[in-house]
Amino acid sequence: MKRFFFPFVLLVLLSTCIDPYGFNAELGEQALAVEGYITTIPGHQEIRLRRAEVFGPDYIGINRPEGLATVLIKDDLGRVTRLVEQEQRGLYLTEEIFAAETGRSYNLEIITQNKKRYISKAELVREVPKLDSVTYRAVRIPSTDLLNDDYGVQVLGHFQDPKGQDNYYFWRTMESDFVLIAEPDLENIGGGPAGLPPCPPCCEKICYHKDLPKPGNIFTVDDTEFDGLYQSRVIAFVEDNGLRFKDTYRLELQHMSVTQETQRYLQLIDQQLRLTGSVFDPPPANIRGNMISLDDPDELVLGQFFAVDIEQVQVYIQKSKLEFFRRPQTIVPRCCIHFLYQDPRTGYVAPLVPTTPPSDWNPPRD
Amino acid sequence: MKGRFTQILFLTLLLFTFSCEIEEVGTLNLLTEEIVNVSGERAVVLGRIIAFENIPVEDHGFYFAEEESFLDPIIISLGATERPGRFVGEVSGLQLGRNYFVKAFVVRAGEMIFANTLSFETLNPxxxxxxxxxxxxxxxxxxxxxxxxxxxxxxxxxxxxxxxxxxxxxxxxxxxxxxxxxxxxxxxxxxxxxxxxxxxxxxxAVGRFNLLDANALEGLSIVENIYFQQGERFFAGMGRDSGNQSTDFIWEYNFAQGEWVKTGFEARMQRAASDSHTGYFGGGFFQTSIFGPQIPSDNYWHFDGLEYKELPPAPINISDGFGYEIQGQFYIAGGTIGVGSQVYRYDPASNAWEIRPNLPSNVDKGMVHFVYNDHLYWIDRDNNLIQYNPFTAQSQTVSRYPSPMIENTTDSGGFALVMGDKVFIGLYNNAREIWELDMEILDWGRKQNFTGDARGRITGAYSKDGLLYFLRSYLINPRTEFWEFDPEAF
Structure with a gap:
């Protein structure tokens, strides 16, 4: 019996060895990614082209810009506008006078350096119902931290949705300005960052800084459930990081009308952005845009080209009008002009934050 | 009992038989999905094969025709495929402004299957x-x-x-x-x-150049001079010769003799003066000798067609500054000494100078400038054509000089001559280009390039009977040439 015991154990051990599975993910050709949209406001409209690298555990490389392409915008009358590539590779701009027209539909056509041709589906520009007013309110959101809630500001748009007409809305927050309040008097107490020049007593406490509102969620909606009804709905949210609402925050916002396809595309993107990893999340999915390869219709092209009617909105969010905000607020223990200061050892010379407001800065008086 | 059992069994079998699903292997639906883009002669169309599995087809594509019956179709064949999904067809060579019909097709097992028909209209040019x-x-x-x-x-x-x-x-x-x-x-x-x-x-782009005098102004190569026109009389003088000889005189062109002759005007050697090209001139520097010190001059004159009348001294030293006349008043501005944008105005009625608002930027005589409709215009060294209202001190950039300027070579000198609503501008130092600017629509039209030696500089510019005349001085083989230019001849 003993004769068979060890060979049997050996056999069992051998049979339990795990052979690593040699999985080789197929790395497809880098997909062309198209970013950009055109609006009814005259100006340089931009389209950005990139090649998306494969995303995975192994670092493949950065998303390289797609340069030397021919980029054309065509309307349904046959008018063609050629976009010119800028010094920044992969960035293509129209002339400054270009603007989309409501009622017209537009196609984006791209011919890449290797002569591959792409065209977008036609995007119709529909007039956006104008906003009557924009208001805001402070909100407090339960967070994963049981002791501290999250704070932020919801921006509400008030407008009449036209009856009997399909409308698809999209609101986009743009780079905004805010008053940066610093507390340089506290520098000597708390000790500023290493290498920062000591702050003289007269140094600046109020600056005007730029900020891209976070989080970058997409606000979009279709009017299926409120056709013809007056709307007062949340069109933007800016998280209070303790710094933004120490004084005045001027939120730049675009109020747009999009097509049904674009609204659906944006909604799916938003769904993916809001994934938290919980079991209730929708599964990650491949979202198809409206760009088509004329040479190979099965080729994956990322991005959605769209053309919109637009209303630019500015909202001055003033601390004095907020019911509550994050406490304690973030302390900046240095001159505000040195807010972007980096240790010289990093080799990066940060620009000074301006102390003068933007030329069109005009907040309402309290 | 047995018979009943047999009946039930038979019925059950019958039901089983009818309830059997006949599995259709390889069904497909075909769709002409969307007209993606239409231009004059081209159209891009999307089609789609809908199936739950790969289905091989021998061919797929689109039929285009002007009639819905598709009697004489243009066939876009995309070849064999087996993958369901969308496909794209692009047709070119369509007739402009016509109505077309399109439908997708597949050929499967020798059978042609067509999809729904869509229509579109090609655009007109x-x-x-x-x-x-x-x-x-x-x-x-x-x-x-x-x-x-x-x-x-x-x-x-x-x-x-x-x-x-x-x-x-x-x-x-x-x-x-x-x-x-x-x-x-x-x-x-x-x-x-x-x-x-x-x-x-x-x-x-036309124009013809004609050399009238290859050795005008007594063989001197005059620079830093002044020139002006009184009616149909052309004058040039002062400044210095390129060999630093003093040119204290003013010459006038005698059309009858075809040569430049000295007038009675004599001044001390005065160069880099401002002049309005209409008869007002002065300022700049005195030099008592070639190597003597440069002394700013405040001497100004006005030639009224009969005599040179001396003006009161200007309250500012200006050298190489603008000079211009608007509504009978003489302005001097800018220059290479001092602030560079200051303006003074001489009013003949009061015989006095007065200060005026500064120009929006520094200017000097090396920039082409002219007066049109009581506004001052000049071209700065970034090629911008700037319009300035001397009464409201408002300025704006209205156009751009189309020729490239090369720093220190062709961005100075030149001339501007106003003839009605047209302004002829060009012949910068060492450049050949002349442009005609239509002031009503601010459109630049090219003229024939200068046919003489390019390496010279303009030292006088006049117009008469629709023709342009100009003096051009050369530093190599020093001389001053007198040219006629007919802008409409070819």
Whole structure:
């Protein structure tokens, strides 16, 4: 019996060895990614082209810009506008006078350096119902931290949705300005960052800084459930990081009308952005845009080209009008002009934050 | 009992038989999904094969036709495939402005299957414009339009021009045929049999130069001088010779004798003075000798056609500054000493100088400047044409000088002559280009390049009877040449 015991154990051990599975993910050709949209406001409209690298555990490389392409915008009358590539590779701009027209539909056509041709589906520009007013309110959101809630500001748009007409809305927050309040008097107490020049007593406490509102969620909606009804709905949210609402925050916002396809595309993107990893999340999915390869219709092209009617909105969010905000607020223990200061050892010379407001800065008086 | 059992069994079997699902292997649906884009002669269409598995088909594609019956179709064949999903068809060579029908097809096991039919209308062509509006024979213009087909032909009058390229159906690069009998031609564009006429007539870049005197001003190569015109009388003088000889005189051109003769005016050697080109001049520097110190001068004169009348001394030293006359008042401005944008005005009525608002930027005599409709215009060294209202002190950039300027070589000197609503500008130092600027539409038209030696500088510019006259001085083989330019001759 003993004769068979060890060979049997050996056999069992051998049979339990795990052979690593040699999985080789197929790395497809880098997909062309198209970013950009055109609006009814005259100006340089931009389209950005990139090649998306494969995303995975192994670092493949950065998303390289797609340069030397021919980029054309065509309307349904046959008018063609050629976009010119800028010094920044992969960035293509129209002339400054270009603007989309409501009622017209537009196609984006791209011919890449290797002569591959792409065209977008036609995007119709529909007039956006104008906003009557924009208001805001402070909100407090339960967070994963049981002791501290999250704070932020919801921006509400008030407008009449036209009856009997399909409308698809999209609101986009743009780079905004805010008053940066610093507390340089506290520098000597708390000790500023290493290498920062000591702050003289007269140094600046109020600056005007730029900020891209976070989080970058997409606000979009279709009017299926409120056709013809007056709307007062949340069109933007800016998280209070303790710094933004120490004084005045001027939120730049675009109020747009999009097509049904674009609204659906944006909604799916938003769904993916809001994934938290919980079991209730929708599964990650491949979202198809409206760009088509004329040479190979099965080729994956990322991005959605769209053309919109637009209303630019500015909202001055003033601390004095907020019911509550994050406490304690973030302390900046240095001159505000040195807010972007980096240790010289990093080799990066940060620009000074301006102390003068933007030329069109005009907040309402309290 | 047995019979009943048999009946039940039979019924059950019958039911089983009828409830069996007949599995259809490889069914597909075909869809002509969307017209993606339509232009004049081209259309892009999407089709889709809907199936739950790979189904091999021998061919797939689209039928295009002008009739819904598809009797004489244009067939776009995309070949065999087995993958369901969308496919794209692109057709070109369609007739402009026609209604077309399209339907997708597949060929499966020898059987042709068609999808639904969609229709679209191809667009009509139109011309939006062309540029430049003035060009030399053999040069290139670009015509911009919409829905131009690849067979586009362009005619200048009755003569066909060479089409170099049709760019994406909206631009046509054309070589201008040589000038024939007229400086203006009507452009016609023919695309897919449709003839379009361009609204603005094309103009050839013309002009003829004629050397009147190869050794004007007694053989001197005059620089840093002044020049002016009184009616049809041309004057030039002061400044210095390029060999640093003093040129204390003012010459006048005698048309009868065809030569420049000295007038009675004599001044001390005075250079870099401001002059309005209308008879007011002065300022700049005195030099008592060639190597003597430079002394700022405040001497100003006005020649009224009869005599040189001395003005009161200016309250500011200006050298190489602007001089211009607006509504009978003489302005001096800018210059290379002092602030560079200060302005003073001499009013003949009060015989006094007064300070005026500064110009928006520094100016000097090396910048071309002229007066049109009581506004001062000048071209700065970034090629901007700036309009300035001397009464409201408002300024704006209204256009750009089209020729490239090369720092320190061609961005100084030159001339500007106002003739009605046209201004002739050009011949910067060491440059050959002359442009005609239409002040009503601010459009620049090219003129024939200067045919003489380019390495000179303008030291006088006049106009008479629709002709331009100019003095051009040379530092190599020092001399001053006197030229006539007919802007309409060819």
């Amino acid at each position: 139109a011309i939006l414009g062309y540029e430049p509006l003035v060009q030399f024979g053999g040069g290139e213009i670009v015509i911009t339009g919409i829905n131009l087909a690849d067979d586009t032909r362009v005619f200048f009058g009755d003569r066909e021009a060479e089409v170099r390229e049709v760019i994406f159906g909206f631009q046509v690069r054309v070589t201008v045929p040589p000038i024939a009998s007229s400086i203006s031609e009507q452009i016609r564009v023919v695309t897919r049999g449709i003839e379009l006429e361009v609204e603005t007539p094309f103009r050839y």
